[in-house]
Amino acid sequence: MATTVAVGGGTSPAWRGGFGRLWAAxxxxRFGDSLRTAALPLLAASLTDDPLLIASVTACGFLPWLLFGLLGGAVADRVDQRRAMRAVDLVRAALMGAFAVAVALGHAGIALLLVLAFALTTLQTLFDNAATALLPAVVPAGALASANARLMTGQQLAGGLLAAPLVPVLLLAGPAVPYGANAATYVLAALLVASLRTGAPGRPPRPAGSTLRAEIAEGIAALRADRTLRWLCAATTLCNIGMGVLLATLVVHVTDGLRAGNGGYAAALTAYAAGGVAGGFLARRIAERTGRVRAVLLAGTVQTGCLVLAGTVPLLAASIGALAVFGLMGTVWNVQLTTLTQERSPDGMLGRVAAAFRTLAVAGAPLGALLGGAAAAGWGPHAPLLVAAALFALAVASLAPLIN
Structure with missing residues (x-):
């Protein structure tokens, strides 16, 4: 049974029971994921000095959303989400364990990195949609915003403040250590999900003869019919192109452009995560003062300024400060989007609506990653941040129809 406690006139999910275990999983x-995502660009950079090839690793980490994202949402609405999440984590653990062995033996090349990124994201399309659909069964509707904020804060704390600074230390112990640790975290997360006793979300009976294709179409239609979600999806798509640019080339910006090395790269990731943690504490308060849509507009505006600052001031301190504020506002944005999707999706369709939103929003990220690599190769290591800033500015402008 979902339980809550009163907090400042609102409700927050109780830690005991299903939410605590889901949060821990x-x-x-995320801790393990962040070890891998921080280590992979460094591994790629050690294998090649071609910015476009390095960016391609990030691009392959987004591409499966275009191919399988909608299918993952439809499956998530059909199956027991807990079993799906557990199965995905166990498969990911096996893949990461095998990759760690390949790295330890010196057999990891760029091609293997591309295959790994593609495979892990393919599995993630089912896991993320199942997790989004499961949360409303764990906490009541009034506590969704608080639950999403707590989840994102915990993930940023573990993934950024703990994992990112740890990567250089783990790499000293061996190049395969971060990947072996990631495999272990998947096993632990699978055990935590398996211990959940919360029932699956209620869903209306599926019509006889209903196909996955028809159910996917229903999810897309539901997203298109909701004016707020439709415009937010368009804005998020533009932002994710910008995020693809940023994530694919941040290691180039810091290690090449700023000459800050692996330590500077870890510091930049840590700053981003620290801001994300702060954003988790502030997201609900900002939304209470401005409303959810205006909170998204504020977040995007501030993020645009942060990217301009980092791209025009070639100092590590400037990039660290800009990324901290950028991360804070990123969490504010994400909490509002996730909560609005959960609140506005029709019963039994959350997995499909969330999948349609994610697939369309993530569609530009591979393009952004390649665009970032091309910008770095053609115009220098700082140029991608300014390209990302322009995309975020367009995203903010696209939200104008939602502001009365």
């Missing part, structure tokens, strides 16, 4: 999994 998400945080442990």
């Amino acid at each position: 998400a945080v442990v999994s």
